[in-house]
Amino acid sequence: xxxxxxxxxxxxxxxxxxxxxxxxxxxxxxxxxxxxxxxxxxxxxxxxxxxxxxxxxxxxxxxxxxxxxxxxxxxxxxxxxxxxxxxxxxxxxxxxxxxxxxxxxxxxxxxxxxxxxxxxxxxxxxxxxxxxxxxxxxxxxxxxxxxxxxxxxxxxxxxxxxxxxxxxxxxxxxxxxxxxxxxxxxxxxxxxxxxxxxxxxxxxxxxxxxxxxxxxxxxxxxxxxxxxxxxxxxxxxxxxxxxxxxxxxxxxxxxxxxxxxxxxxxxxxxxxxxxxxxxxx
Numbered sequence: 520x521x522x523x524x525x526x527x528x529x530x531x532x533x534x535x536x537x538x539x540x541x542x543x544x545x546x547x548x549x550x551x552x553x554x555x556x557x558x559x560x561x562x563x564x565x566x567x568x569x570x571x572x573x574x575x576x577x578x579x580x581x582x583x584x585x586x587x588x589x590x591x592x593x594x595x596x597x598x599x600x601x602x603x604x605x606x607x608x609x610x611x612x613x614x615x616x617x618x619x620x621x622x623x624x625x626x627x628x629x630x631x632x633x634x635x636x637x638x639x640x641x642x643x644x645x646x647x648x649x650x651x652x653x654x655x656x657x658x659x660x661x662x663x664x665x666x667x668x669x670x671x672x673x674x675x676x677x678x679x680x681x682x683x684x685x686x687x688x689x690x691x692x693x694x695x696x697x698x699x700x701x702x703x704x705x706x707x708x709x710x711x712x713x714x715x716x717x718x719x720x721x722x723x724x725x726x727x728x729x730x731x732x733x734x735x736x737x738x739x740x741x742x743x744x745x746x747x748x749x750x751x752x753x754x755x756x757x758x759x760x761x762x763x764x765x766x767x768x769x770x771x772x773x774x775x776x777x778x779x780x781x782x783x784x785x786x787x788x789x790x791x792x793x794x795x796x797x798x799x800x
Contacts, residue, residue, distance in 0.1 A: 527762070527787070529769055531576075531646060531723055532676035532697035535604050539762055540787045541576030542569045542780070543727070543773030547591050548584045551617050555587055556775065563595040568777045570600065572784045578700075578725065578771045580608035580650055581635050582619065589638035597640035606646035606698075607635050608680055610653065610661065623653030623661035632673055648678035648700055658686055659693060666694035680727075684716050691720070698769070700725035705742070705760045705799055706734040718767045729761055729770040730754045738799070745795045751786070758786035760799050 530536050547562040549555050556562050569577065577596075579588040589607060599605060609631040612620040628649075635644060649665060652658050668674045676697035679690055690696050699717050701710040703726035717724040728734065735742060735757055742753040749756070761770045772783045791799075 529723055529767060531604060532695070533721075535645060535676070536602075537576040537604050537769070538573060538787070539769050540574065540758070540784065541578055541725075541769055541771040542566075542574045543771035544577055544579040544588045544592060545583045546773045546775040547579075548587045552583055553613065553615065553617065554584065556591075559591060562591050562775065565775060565777050565780060566592060566595040568780055570596070570603065572781065574784065575600075575602050576604045576606070576769065576771070578606045578608075580611065580648075581631055581638075582608070582611045582613040582650065585613040586634065586638060589635055593638050593640040599641075604645045605639060605641070606648060606678065607639065607644060608648040608650040608678075608700075609635060611650035619651075621651045621653040621655075623649065623651075623656040623658070625656075625660055625664035628661065628664045629668065632668055636673065643672055644674050646676045646678050646697060647674040648680045648698065651681045652686060658689060662690045662693045669694060678723075678725075680725075682713070683710075684712050687713065687716055687722075696722055698723035698725055700727055702726070702728050702731075703761075704729050704731055704734050705757050706736075706738045707731065714765060714768070718765050722767065723769050724765065724767050725769045725771055726761055727771070729772055730757050741798050745791065745798055748795070749789055749791075751789055752782065755782060755786035755789055756791070756795075756799075758783060759789035759791050760796070762787060763791050763796060 610623045665677045678698035680700040714724045746753045746756045761768050
């Protein structure tokens with residue numbers, strides 16, 4: 520089953536139309552998001568399966584691996600189909616201990632994007648997102664660096680990740696913001712206010728951890744009841760709920776399994792009723 524409903528789309532930055540169910544490429548790495556996967560050919564096959572199923576939005580980051588996910592995407596898919604949007608993120612370091620360390624220094628970001636351009640095999644990145652605000656660097660300075668890179672033609676559209684409403688508005692005073700990527704799912708709605716702000720402004724909202732197992736356990740009974748009614752899985756219902764939540768949501772479920780990817784795509788065909796949505800609310 521492929522994504523077929525062309526009307527269920529969103530225009531990133533007003534000019535790049537994508538289906539609202541994308542693919543998150545964090546899992547195309549080794550264990551704990553460090554190093555190479557055990558089978559790189561299988562990782563390539565998952566990416567090709569995503570494209571074959573109609574997925575036209577792939578999200579990654581230079582910290583996944585680090586650098587591994589971007590490289591695999593470039594190897595597997597470049598030169599890219601004209602309708603494919605490849606997004607990446609910079610500003611977060613990864614080390615062998617599994618730490619995620621913010622680095623929003625403008626000089627670092629200018630250097631980091633050169634590596635992303637090389638690994639993704641492009642001259643300009645479709646969507647480049649600040650991965651996380653750095654508490655040791657003025658937020659405006661990090662955003663200004665991305666604005667300058669956009670002016671130089673290295674970035675087509677600028678996005679943010681892990682921000683609050685005030686930071687979103689601060690960034691919008693510097694440069695046009697195309698997307699925001701925050702943790703969000705049916706059981707974790709801490710960033711409802713950010714999603715609402717994105718919807719008001721026509722900004723895409725990319726919920727990461729859309730099917731987070733730890734989060735979803737809190738809603739297991741409700742999800743299970745809806746899933747049984749639709750002959751679906753709880754995870755599929757959680758994805759379908761995100762697509763129903765707002766016209767600007769762009770879920771990017773990640774997997775290293777082609778079978779799981781097909782199940783995720785099937786969730787885009789799941790029509791939840793008003794009663795279903797009431798249960799999940």
